[in-house]
Amino acid sequence: MGIIYGPVPSRRLGMSLGIDPIPRLTCTFDCVYCQLGKKRYKVHGPEEVREPFPSPAEIADGVKQALAHHAHIDYITFSGSGEPTLNPKLGEAVGKIREFTDVPIALITNSSLLTRPDVFAAAASCDLVLPTLDAGDQDTFVRINRPAYGFQIDDIAAAIGKLARVVPIWLEVMLVQSEKHGSNTDDKVIAGIIDKIRMIKPHEVNLNTCVRPPEEPVDPVPEEKLDKIRARMEAALPGIPIVVVPKRTKSRSKLLREEEISAEILRILAVRPCTPTDLTDSLGINPAEVGKYLARLAEAGKIGRRAHKDRLYYTVKEE
Numbered sequence: 001m002g003i004i005y006g007p008v009p010s011r012r013l014g015m016s017l018g019i020d021p022i023p024r025l026t027c028t029f030d031c032v033y034c035q036l037g038k039k040r041y042k043v044h045g046p047e048e049v050r051e052p053f054p055s056p057a058e059i060a061d062g063v064k065q066a067l068a069h070h071a072h073i074d075y076i077t078f079s080g081s082g083e084p085t086l087n088p089k090l091g092e093a094v095g096k097i098r099e100f101t102d103v104p105i106a107l108i109t110n111s112s113l114l115t116r117p118d119v120f121a122a123a124a125s126c127d128l129v130l131p132t133l134d135a136g137d138q139d140t141f142v143r144i145n146r147p148a149y150g151f152q153i154d155d156i157a158a159a160i161g162k163l164a165r166v167v168p169i170w171l172e173v174m175l176v177q178s179e180k181h182g183s184n185t186d187d188k189v190i191a192g193i194i195d196k197i198r199m200i201k202p203h204e205v206n207l208n209t210c211v212r213p214p215e216e217p218v219d220p221v222p223e224e225k226l227d228k229i230r231a232r233m234e235a236a237l238p239g240i241p242i243v244v245v246p247k248r249t250k251s252r253s254k255l256l257r258e259e260e261i262s263a264e265i266l267r268i269l270a271v272r273p274c275t276p277t278d279l280t281d282s283l284g285i286n287p288a289e290v291g292k293y294l295a296r297l298a299e300a301g302k303i304g305r306r307a308h309k310d311r312l313y314y315t316v317k318e319e
């Protein structure tokens with residue numbers, strides 16, 4: 001799949017033009033809730049990555065071409081199929097993109113590498129950073145995020161707090177429950193997360209749960225419980241907005257040519273499982289047309305289907 005994907009409808013960022021700046025499925029974590037399943041490579045840093053990274057010039061050229069085809073983009077977002085800050089030239093790529101567009105640049109990161117000065121500087125050069133913090137203690141961190149050896153949640157939280165002093169931070173807390181892996185919603189765990197948020201002082205906290213189907217036995221947290229946790233955080237963290245992320249966005253984008261649609265569907269599904277409604281919102285075409293393209297791709301063996309919580313999701317079949 002390509003470096004650039006979308007634009008996709010993001011529940012937080014509107015229409016987001018995505019950048020996957022790393023070899024596919026390469027990450028510092030192997031989170032139990034990951035919608036893409038187990039990572040091919042779990043690494044401690046870019047020095048351990050076996051495949052080449054996209055260059056800043058390749059990334060910038062891809063963004064420039066995509067912007068020429070799409071009239072409405074809310075954010076250009078470094079994210080993708082693993083941890084984007086593994087790309088050692090991320091900051092240079094941000095700089096090249098800024099040479100030709102004023103569209104704001106966001107970074108979605110698991111926060112693990114923010115302790116490295118070069119990664120911190122690259123993150124600080126973005127307009128918005130959405131770092132993840134799913135635990136306040138090391139045991140929960142290891143159990144839910146399953147990091148590569150050596151990462152410490154206290155160090156990561158301190159780096160996020162430092163970053164929040166120089167760039168807007170929307171801190172994402174992914175809450176899950178699982179018979180196999182346990183949960184990070186127990187009172188003691190939430191208390192630890194609150195302590196970390198108090199230290200970080202983010203501009204906003206986004207409470208999230210696994211809407212799209214993870215491959216591991218992990219369940220979303222019910223809305224009632226999310227609301228109770230939100231209320232508890234609001235009481236403990238005055239002045240910090242606590243937001244429960246909505247399940248979907250209705251923002252739309254328009255493709256210029258019909259022949260792009262199948263390729264665009266594959267690019268979107270390579271990054272995240274989607275329902276037909278998700279794809280309708282992203283592609284700007286009617287549901288019947290989306291169904292037609294999905295049927296063709298399924299018949300060709302390029303995509304598969306997965307049911308999750310009474311909703312049907314489509315995914316790309318790995319080659």
